[in-house]
Amino acid sequence: MIKLDPKIPKGPLAEKWTNYKSAQKLVNPANKRKLEIIVVGTGLAGAAAAASFGELGFKVKLFGIHDSPRRAHSIAAQGGINANKNYRNDGDSTYRLFYDTIKGGDYRSREANVYRLAEVSGDIIDQCVAQGVPFAREYSGYLDNRSFGGALVSRTFYAKGQTGQQLLLGAYGALSKEIHNGSVEMFTRQEMLDVVIIDGRARGIITKNLITGEIERHAAHTVVIATGGYGNVFFLSTNAMNSNASAVWRIYKRGALFANPSFTQIHPTCIPVHGESQSKLTLMSESLRNDGRIWVPRKKEDAEKIRKGQMKPVQIPEADRDYYLERRYPAFGNLVPRDVASRAAKERCDAGFGVGTTGLAVYLDFADSIKRLGRNVIEERYGNLFQIYEKIVDDNPYETPMMIYPAVHYTMGGIWVDYELQTTVTGLFAAGEANFSDHGANRLGASALMQGLSDGYFVLPYTVQSYLADQINVPKFKTNTPEFDAAEKGVRDELNKLLGIKGKQTVDTFHKKLGRIMWDYVGMGRTKEGLEKAIKMIKETRDEFWKDVKIPGDLNGKNAELEKAWRLADYLELGELMARDALVREESCGGHFREEYQTPDAEALRDDEKFMFVGAWEFTGVDKEPVLHKEPLNYEYIEVKTRNYKE
Amino acid sequence: MDFTLKIWRQKDAKTRGSFQTYKVTDISSDSSFLEMLDILNESLVLKGEMPINFDNDCREGICGACSLYVNGRPHGPDTEITICQVHMRKFKNVGTIVIEPWRSKAFPVLSDLMIDRSAFDKIIQAGGYISASTGGVPDANAILIRKEKADESMDAAACIGCGACVAACKNASAMLFVSAKVSHLALLPQGQVEAKRRVQMMVAEMDGQGFGNCTNTGACEAECPKGIKLTYIARMNREFIAGKMGAQKMDL
Numbered sequence: 078m079i080k081l082d083p084k085i086p087k088g089p090l091a092e093k094w095t096n097y098k099s100a101q102k103l104v105n106p107a108n109k110r111k112l113e114i115i116v117v118g119t120g121l122a123g124a125a126a127a128a129s130f131g132e133l134g135f136k137v138k139l140f141g142i143h144d145s146p147r148r149a150h151s152i153a154a155q156g157g158i159n160a161n162k163n164y165r166n167d168g169d170s171t172y173r174l175f176y177d178t179i180k181g182g183d184y185r186s187r188e189a190n191v192y193r194l195a196e197v198s199g200d201i202i203d204q205c206v207a208q209g210v211p212f213a214r215e216y217s218g219y220l221d222n223r224s225f226g227g228a229l230v231s232r233t234f235y236a237k238g239q240t241g242q243q244l245l246l247g248a249y250g251a252l253s254k255e256i257h258n259g260s261v262e263m264f265t266r267q268e269m270l271d272v273v274i275i276d277g278r279a280r281g282i283i284t285k286n287l288i289t290g291e292i293e294r295h296a297a298h299t300v301v302i303a304t305g306g307y308g309n310v311f312f313l314s315t316n317a318m319n320s321n322a323s324a325v326w327r328i329y330k331r332g333a334l335f336a337n338p339s340f341t342q343i344h345p346t347c348i349p350v351h352g353e354s355q356s357k358l359t360l361m362s363e364s365l366r367n368d369g370r371i372w373v374p375r376k377k378e379d380a381e382k383i384r385k386g387q388m389k390p391v392q393i394p395e396a397d398r399d400y401y402l403e404r405r406y407p408a409f410g411n412l413v414p415r416d417v418a419s420r421a422a423k424e425r426c427d428a429g430f431g432v433g434t435t436g437l438a439v440y441l442d443f444a445d446s447i448k449r450l451g452r453n454v455i456e457e458r459y460g461n462l463f464q465i466y467e468k469i470v471d472d473n474p475y476e477t478p479m480m481i482y483p484a485v486h487y488t489m490g491g492i493w494v495d496y497e498l499q500t501t502v503t504g505l506f507a508a509g510e511a512n513f514s515d516h517g518a519n520r521l522g523a524s525a526l527m528q529g530l531s532d533g534y535f536v537l538p539y540t541v542q543s544y545l546a547d548q549i550n551v552p553k554f555k556t557n558t559p560e561f562d563a564a565e566k567g568v569r570d571e572l573n574k575l576l577g578i579k580g581k582q583t584v585d586t587f588h589k590k591l592g593r594i595m596w597d598y599v600g601m602g603r604t605k606e607g608l609e610k611a612i613k614m615i616k617e618t619r620d621e622f623w624k625d626v627k628i629p630g631d632l633n634g635k636n637a638e639l640e641k642a643w644r645l646a647d648y649l650e651l652g653e654l655m656a657r658d659a660l661v662r663e664e665s666c667g668g669h670f671r672e673e674y675q676t677p678d679a680e681a682l683r684d685d686e687k688f689m690f691v692g693a694w695e696f697t698g699v700d701k702e703p704v705l706h707k708e709p710l711n712y713e714y715i716e717v718k719t720r721n722y723k724e
Numbered sequence: 725m726d727f728t729l730k731i732w733r734q735k736d737a738k739t740r741g742s743f744q745t746y747k748v749t750d751i752s753s754d755s756s757f758l759e760m761l762d763i764l765n766e767s768l769v770l771k772g773e774m775p776i777n778f779d780n781d782c783r784e785g786i787c788g789a790c791s792l793y794v795n796g797r798p799h800g801p802d803t804e805i806t807i808c809q810v811h812m813r814k815f816k817n818v819g820t821i822v823i824e825p826w827r828s829k830a831f832p833v834l835s836d837l838m839i840d841r842s843a844f845d846k847i848i849q850a851g852g853y854i855s856a857s858t859g860g861v862p863d864a865n866a867i868l869i870r871k872e873k874a875d876e877s878m879d880a881a882a883c884i885g886c887g888a889c890v891a892a893c894k895n896a897s898a899m900l901f902v903s904a905k906v907s908h909l910a911l912l913p914q915g916q917v918e919a920k921r922r923v924q925m926m927v928a929e930m931d932g933q934g935f936g937n938c939t940n941t942g943a944c945e946a947e948c949p950k951g952i953k954l955t956y957i958a959r960m961n962r963e964f965i966a967g968k969m970g971a972q973k974m975d976l
Contacts, residue, residue, distance in 0.1 A: 129858040144779065145845050147885055148787040164865060200859075207861035209854045209909050211878040218868030236878055242786055243881060250853030257849040265842065288736075288834050317781040351754045356762055357783050465785065468802070468809050469756075534858045583769050585762075629769055634736055635777050635835040638769055 079334065079695055081708045084495040085189040090714045091171070094193045097496070101539055102546030109134035112545050113297035113553060115282055117269045117324055119146035121241075121526060122509025123303035124248035125533025126541075131255030133538060135545075138295055139252070140264045140284060142319055147249045150305060150317040151529060154241025155362035155462065157223060157233035158205075158526040160198040165222055169230040171195045176715060178524060181227040181414050182489070182517020183667035183683065184717050185337070187691070187710060189496055190514050197535040198527050202234055204534055208247040212236050224367055225522035227414040227722075233523045238362055238461045244526055248533070267293070268640070269324045270568045272300060272331050272505060275560045279505035283564050285572075287640065290633040292568060294561045296554035298545060299504045301537060302328060303529075306488035306510040308341065310648040310655065311600075312585075312592025314485035315347060315360040319640075325492050325511050326647040333500035334693040334706060336493035336513035338651065339659035342520055342668050343601050344486030345418035348469055349438040358484040359469060361441070362462055363522040366411045368446035368455065369479070371418070373430040373439050375399040383432045390432070390440055390478050401425055405678075409722040416519045416668045416681075417722060419483035423601050424679065426482075433480050442478035483601065487525060489516040489668065490658070493693040493708075497540035498532060501693075506541060508532035513691065518667025572632055575642050580625030584641040587622045591615065591645070591652055599656050604672045608660040612653055616700075619649040654694060654703060661705060664688045685717060725751045725812055728820045729764065731776055736835050743822075753813040757800060758783060758790065760812055761823075778837040783808040785949065788884030791891070792837055793824040798888035798947045806886065806949045826887055828896035830934040841887050843933040844901060851925035852905045854914050867913055877911040880904045882950045889944035889952070895936030900944040902930050903960035904952045910963055920967035927964055 086097040104112065112135050116127040119141035127139040143149060163169040174195035179186060202220075206212065212234050213221040222231040236243035255261040266287040273281035273296070281296035307322035308314040329335045346361045374380040375397045382388035401421055403410045413421075422439045425431065432438050447455050452475060456463070463474045470480070492500050492507035494514055499506050509529040516524065598604075598611035622645065630636045665674045665681035666688070674682040691708040726749045734741025748767075751760050758780055765775035781789040785806040792807045794800035799807045801814050815821065823837065831839040869877075881904070889900035906923050909915030915922075938957060945954040 125858075132857040143781065143787075143789065144841055145885065147845075148781055148789050150782060150787070152788075153782045153784050153786050162864070202864045203861050204856070204858060206864040206867060207854065207856040207914060209877075209912050209914050211874050211881050211908065211912065212864075213878075214869055214871045214874040216871050218870055219865050236881075239786065239882060242884075243878075246881065250848070251856070251858070253845070253849040254853050254855055257851075263845075288838075317787065318783060319781050352752055354752060354755050354759045354763055356756070356759050359784050464804075465809070468805055469811065471811070471813065538858065583766050585766060627769060627772075629772050630774050635838070637775055637777055 079501055079706060081493070081693060081706050082495060083187060083708060084497060086496065090188060090192050093189050094196055098539055101543040104542055104546050104549060106134050108549040110136065112136065112548060113138065114541065115140070115295060115297040115300045116303060117282065117301065118149065118303035118305060118509070118511070119143070120149035120151035120303060120305055120509060121245055121248055121529030122533040123301070124149070124245065124252045125530050126301055126303060126508060126537045127261050128248060128251035128255050129534055129538040130541070131258065131260035133542065134260065137255070137261040138264065138297060139261055140267045140269060140282070142266065142268050142287060144265055146252060146263065146265070147246060149245065150320050151245045151526070152242045153317065154526055155238045155360065156225065156364040157235035157240045157523040158201065158244065159225065159232050159521070159523045160202045160234060160527065161195055161232065162199050162202060164220060165231045167230045169232050173230065174198060174232065177228050178515065178521060179517065179715055180720060181521040182519050183681065183720055184517065184685070184689065184712065185666055185710065186515055186517030188712060188714060193536070194515050194528060194531050197531050200535055201527060201530045205244055205247050208250055210236060210243045210247045223364055224412060226363055226366065226412045226418070227521040235364065238364070238459060241526060244530065248530070269304070270327060270643070271564045272328050273560050273564045274331060274502065275554070275558065278503045280554050281556065281561060283568050288635055290636060292565055294556035294565060296556050298548050298551060299506070299541060301506040301508060301541065302492065302511050303508045303533070304511050306491065307651055308485045308488050310591070310652050311485040311595045312588045313350065313355060313358050315344060315358050318357060321644040322651055323644050323647045325507070326651055328492065328500065328502065328505060330696050332502045333505060333507070334493040334695055335490070335654060336691050336693040337490035337518070337658065338655045338694065339599065339662060339669050340489035340518050340667065341485060342415055342487040342489060343419040343483045345415055345422055345483050346441060346481045347484035348466065349433050349435065349480055349482040359465065360484070360486060361466060361479065361481060363415065365441060365459060365462060368458065369411065369441040369443050370400055370445060371402050371411055371439055371441055372398045372400045373425045373432060377429050380430045380432060384434060384436050399430065406722045408724050413722045414519055414521060420601060420670060422483055438480040438482045440478035441481045443474060444478070447475065487520055489513065489518060489520050493691065497543065498536055499540065499544065504544060506537060508537055518669055572639065572643065575626065575639065575646065576628055576631060578623065578626050578628070580627045582625050583627060584638055584645050587618060587626060588645050588648070590618050591649060594618065595652055595655070599652070599659055602670055602672050603659050605660065608656045611656045612660070615649065615653045615656065622646070622649055650699060657703065658692055658694065661692065662688055683719070725753060725815065727751065727815065730820065730822045732824045733776065733836055734833050737832055741833065751812050753811070755812050756783065756808065757794070757810045757812065758808050776837065777835045780808055785809045786884060788886040791826050791839060791886055793826060793891055795822050798826065798891040799949050804949055804951050826891035828890050830896065830898070831887060831890065843935070844885050844887065844898070846933055847898065847902060847926050847929045848905065850929035851918070851922040854909060855918060869912060873911050877908050880908040880911065880952065880956055883952050884950055886949065888947050888949060890935065892943040892947035893936065894941065894943065895939060897938045897944070898930050898935040899938040899957045899960070900948060900952055900954070902926050903956040906960045906963055907956040910959065919963060920970050923960060923963045923967050
């Protein structure tokens with residue numbers, strides 16, 4: 078029986094991290110050289126961790142699926158990164174950022190972890206500036222800030238609409254320095270397909286070279302997984318095409334618990350779907366909600382005319398527009414958290430007020446801001462986003478409102494980790510979006526970048542070192558052990574099985590089918606009935622996949638269909654776990670909205686008595702019921718309230 | 725919309741490649757260029773053939789993975805955009821589309837339309853960074869930077885490392901890519917300390933990787949999806965010469 082011990086340090090909340098660091102175990106420089114660390118994933122968390130481990134003197138092997146570490150999907154984050162700097166003098170503090178994050182997550186995250194995140198957030202900005210990240214500045218030369226959803230202070234630092242790109246390039250620079258120095262060895266175009274456990278500790282990985290097709294073995298003293306989230310289980314999401322859950326799913330199957338899998342974030346401002354051949358969705362940054370106003374027609378007949386192309390949005394007079402977020406949430410208005418904004422859009426569209434040809438869109442209008450601030454100010458703030466929109470939709474957002482609709486964007490759930498970011502497998506760590514740690518049931522905007530870099534620069538270098546302190550006498554591992562043999566054989570057998578099916582349907586056919594089920598039943602609105610149906614349908618789709626998928630080629634060389642197939646095979650199991658988790662959680666919280674549990678005015682209704690816990694699932698076998706372990710959440714430093722963004 | 729596609733097929737780095745002709749029909753004008761290729765690939769897979777390999781990931785124009793040379797232009801017919809964001813409506817009245825990988829000695833073909841751009845990473849590894857280790861750095865607002873400088877630095881830092889500049893250049897020169905990184909860091913006070921050393925190391929690595937020389941034709945600027953300016957090359961040349969002179973002085 079696995080016992081969940083979050084290993085939270087003793088002492089008052091504000092002193093826990095300091096206490097941890099004072100008491101942690103260290104490794105002397107000569108011994109660091111003898112210790113090897115595998116990092117999987119080159120996004121913010123992975124790149125920052127690998128660079129920092131390298132600087133400390135450890136031997137690092139870093140693995141990424143792309144041709145360059147700079148292409149990891151952190152690169153696509155647009156809006157910004159939060160920090161507790163209080164440069165605005167508007168009342169921000171470590172506690173305030175901690176409070177907003179816990180509240181934004183609807184009281185389903187762990188206090189100590191979130192406090193540490195808020196505590197190191199300022200250091201992240203310092204570090205990035207030192208690396209040369211060109212954050213936006215004011216004419217005075219000081220750093221500029223903007224506001225994001227779920228906060229009443231301006232604490233978001235940004236680099237135009239390309240903050241993720243600039244932060245990742247900063248981490249990539251630090252990483253490149255360490256590669257040059259020889260402390261980090263970079264393996265590009267390699268996908269991890271299993272973790273190797275020797276005597277109860279993670280000691281290596283099995284990878285597939287995505288160009289030559291070779292299956293490789295790599296050993297180390299410890300393994301860090303930073304491979305991102307699992308949003309692509311929905312087929313359509315804002316995740317990159319190659320973002321996948323296979324590394325996290327495979328460590329789950331080796332004993333790492335998977336926490337809160339149903340907590341997915343549906344982002345309110347994405348470009349609406351155009352048709353069946355759509356391959357992915359494009360996000361329009363949340364920062365647009367600083368100056369854009371969201372509305373739909375007040376009259377159904379106007380909405381209908383717009384859908385038929387008989388009317389244009391600019392023709393609708395002010396009085397006939399429903400700025401529904403400002404109406405429902407006067408205090409936060411257009412800057413309510415993402416889950417709230419997404420559900421409100423769905424509610425209006427379901428009620429027949431949606432626009433666009435499909436009726437699955439709402440307007441995001443800049444006319445007022447352009448009038449108030451001038452077109453050049455709006456262009457300066459959002460120029461590149463407006464350009465992206467125009468290229469994709471063929472509409473000019475300076476002249477007509479943007480159309481947006483919610484889309485899957487981020488997964489708060491992930492591998493269960495303790496305070497040290499260690500999973501339930503000894504010596505196996507998970508960081509960034511891959512873990513469940515900091516965002517509870519809903520992540521606030523501009524907090525993903527913060528968490529990735531916090532884990533990578535400022536948490537793992539301490540906790541992994543502490544873990545390695547008693548490993549100094551463990552010699553380097555060889556990869557010819559029976560454990561490596563067995564793991565490689567498992568991977569080979571699975572891939573050969575996939576190739577041997579030789580069915581009639583393509584991988585994407587099944588993926589679209591799964592995505593449809595997930596979106597309809599495990600998406601923005603969930604019910605007991607729908608979730609039970611989804612579990613059944615996912616199982617059926619999985620069985621059909623394993624009987625009828627068609628994959629050309631073999632194990633050798635580049636085989637893109639085989640890559641998609643193993644990733645989908647994992648999604649077909651993960652999707653079921655997400656539905657199970659959503660079914661068990663008989664409450665609504667954050668991004669998890671069970672339609673049976675809502676207030677009279679359609680807000681999420683939490684049940685703190687029964688569900689104030691982290692739900693961590695243990696794998697027992699495919700087609701077998703997983704076991705749920707509960708980590709109770711205790712709030713000592715925050716008063717648990719109903720989230721209220723109205724007043 | 726219907727198209728005839730002439731696509732470069734090459735099994736792997738060692739095998740000789742050739743153009744193959746394919747037809748696609750009923751393509752929506754709202755489909756992206758890569759979605760059109762997805763549709764073609766689905767039909768190939770159903771016939772039991774290997775799909776066409778091409779690098780792509782974010783499909784939002786920011787990761788820099790996509791790298792297709794379409795009808796003689798890197799990233800296709802539009803300007804300041806990557807091919808992943810070009811939609812088929814841009815191909816009205818274009819019957820035949822020729823699709824090739826980037827062509828440059830420094831970017832060998834790996835499979836079909838996929839190329840090896842690790843030469844770019846090597847150039848960055850040679851010195852394209854500020855050597856600030858984690859921790860122990862000053863407060864972010866302790867370093868004041870004029871807004872104009874910060875903005876100009878950001879414009880250079882917007883480079884996505886796709887390699888379209890190299891593909892567009894008749895000499896396969898990487899000067900625009902290298903100059904963007906050199907300028908991004910040289911424009912910031914934090915980047916000054918290592919500026920001279922950085923440009924020397926990066927240029928030496930660039931030459932070593934087999935990229936050609938710059939002859940100021942400006943094809944790179946015209947095809948850059950992020951609008952990186954030719955003036956950065958001028959800045960890099962200045963930095964390089966200043967660095968050389970500085971180095972000579974030290975040698976004396």
